[in-house]
Amino acid sequence: MIDNPREATRIDATAEDYVQRLAALDPLAATSLGLPGHEDELPDLSPRGHLARAEAAMEAVAHLTELEAADEVDVVTMAAMSERLGLDAELYMSGEVGRQLNVIHSPVQNLRDVFDLMPTDTTEHWESIGRRMTALPDALAGYQESLRAAAVDGKVAARRQIEACIAQAEELADESTSFFTTFVAGARPDGSEPSGALADLLTTGAAEARRAYGELSQMLRRELAPKAGTRDGVGRERYELWSRYFLGATVDLDETYEWGCEELARVTAEQNAVAARLYGPGTTPAEAMARLDADPARRLRGTDALQAWMQETSDRAVAELADTHFDIPEPVRRLECRIAPTQTGGIYYTGPSADFSRPGRMWWSVPPGVTEFATWRELTTVYHEGVPGHHLQIAQTAYRSDLLNTWRRLACWVSGHGEGWALYAERLMADLGYLDDPADHLGMLDGQRLRAARVVLDIGVHLGKRAPEDLGGGTWDALKAWEFLKANANMAEGFLAFELDRYLGWPAQAPSYKVGQRLWEQIRDTSAQEARARGEELDLKAFHRRALDVGSVGLDVLRSTLVRRPDAPASRR
Known part of the structure; x- marks a missing residue:
């Protein structure tokens, strides 16, 4: 039961209106956020x-400027929406939106990936899936139109990405390898094979x-690839x-580059020390990892074993951290661990629906032929x-409907905030003793x-x-x-080849993990300093609760929110 729940304000109403328009x-x-009404579109x-x-983003920002904040939550909403939606508009005006094409996060992948999030239990669910599949030709035709328009202005992805x-498009187009073929073949609405009109819809879809996807692959090959350059770097302005x-x-990107060099050296030195703890002085991290990989006690065989281990590890962490180091509401204590239907090698998380009928899920996309998994590497991943x-x-954040509007809870996602928090969480688990086994610690450092x-x-x-000179100097x-x-x-x-393509095609995303962690740690340390100035010690559990209650906002907004009033009381439960 929530005491004195916060009343919605005019700024909340503006945010809600924008979410519905979005x-x-x-x-x-809409599907990603679990918002009903657009399942087949x-x-x-x-x-x-x-x-x-x-235009929707710009109009929402313009409307906000006409309103006054009713409380501190409104202040943050105004700052966060102005920053996020303002950047959306800026990316559009610069031509970045229409030219998007890369190996991991562009319409090529997003239009397929949405089907992973759709429910598949009933006939109605599969009817929505079928209708959405039949909408793909129009969606991909519109995408091609944008790519052509961008190309006229000389805005073409690098040849590597194309x-x-x-x-990827050819694989989705090939009947023998396509996700759509296997997806439909596995349809079991209400526990039985589809028949009649539904079977026809799914076959057609x-x-x-x-x-x-076949038409997309041809357009990319015939029209875009000949116009593409070989230079991967996008330049400072972009x-x-x-x-x-x-x-x-x-x-400051130049200072951040130098810090990255220093941080890499520091983590490498820590790796060397842990490797020596494991197998004696002089052992390199690579040698220690090879010996750990050969240890049968630290290996899982088969995806069933992997899924069970993921779930057991996750359940144990939730049980032990809840009510001790973190406030974890009851609906949040459910996390499903799944093997993904794709085979790209990625490990990722998808959030719950607004009503938690679809829980949060951790996905592992296992590449073809990979049958063994090292627990020492992946404990920190869980x-x-x-x-x-x-x-x-x-x-x-999704749970905090008593405090935050839908945009703050579900629709605002900032990579540096989210991925930075996840790396911050890895280090925190080491501090809490969950990575005291040197092998598990080495796995965390490998990722760091x-x-x-x-x-x-x-x-x-x-x-x-x-x-660096050890790479021969010259230009990167x-x-x-x-x-x-x-x-x-x-x-x-x-794996590394895909990772490199990802970095080259998605500028600034990959550094947001480590740079985001750095900014999270700076915010925490500043809060601790201010607490000590008041003669107190920082209550880390309360800090985390207050920080997470802000939601996934830009890190400048997060800093101003948490550091501006470090003595503010915790938000209402």
Whole structure:
């Protein structure tokens, strides 16, 4: 029971109106947020659709300027919406939205990935899926229209990204390999095989989806690839814009590059010390990892064992952290761990629906042929994606309907805030003793080293900075980045190749993890200093509760909210 729940304000109403407008203009977002009413629709990805979404963002910001904040929650909402939606409009005006094409986060992938989030229990669910598949040709036709318009202005993705997306589209178009083929083949509405009109709809929908991706692959190959350049770096101007978008903060990129070099050296030294603890002085991290990989006690065989281990590990973390180190509401204590239907190698989290009927989920996309998994590597991953990482952060915010409007709870996501928190959570679990086994600690450091390395690599390549002398000096490029990545990541080359393509095609996103962690730690440390100035010690549990109750806002907004009034009482329960 909530005592004295906060009353909605005019600013909340503006935020709610914008969410409803966004859901109608972007049904992918509606499904991701768990908002009903657009299950069988797809967005207009033509220039007209992009303009409509930009206008909605700008109109919401303009409306906010006419209102006055009723309380501190309103102050944060106004700041966060102005920053986020203002950047949406800025990205549109700069032409960044219409040109989006990369290996991991563009309409090529997003239009397929939305089907992972759709319920599949009933005939009605599969009817929505079928209708949405039949909408794919129009959505991808609009996307092609935007890519052509951007190309007229010389805004074309690098050849590396286009070639990778051609391969992805061709796989989705091939009946023997397509996700849509296997997805429909596995349909069991209400526990039985589809028949009659539903069977026809699904067969037609899958065929239409495959055809649409086939047409996309041909357009990319024939029209876009010939216009593409080989340069991967996007330059300082574009990078600064995307850095602000992914961090919700303005940082000195040159200072951040130098800090990344220093952080990489620090994490590497810590790795060396842990490797020596495991197997004696002189043992390198690579040697220690090879010995751990060969240890049968630290391996899982098969995806069933992997899924069970993920779930058990997650459940145990929730049970032990709830009511001790964190406030975890009852609905948030449910987290589903699943093997993803795709085979890309990624591990990711999807948030709950607004009413928690769809719980938060941790997904593991296992590549073909991979049958064994090392627990020492992945324990920290479960904490990163689950609790106290993304699940605690996202699901707890979603739960706070007594405090936050729908935009604050569900629709606002800032990578530096979210991914920075997840890395912060990994380190926190080490501080709490959950990674005291040196093998598990080494696994956490392996991930932290990669995240530090990609700060250096990402800024180095995209800004054309001078490469380290051990890479031959000169200007950073993809070849130097590849050698640097192999030297600082203990991963199979197939994984690393995809990772490199991701960094080169999605500027400033990868550094937002480690830079976001840095900013989270700075905010916490500043709060601790101010508490000591008052003769107190920082209550870390209360700090985390207050910080997470703010929601996923830009890190500059988070800092001003938490540091401006460090003695403010905790939000209402």
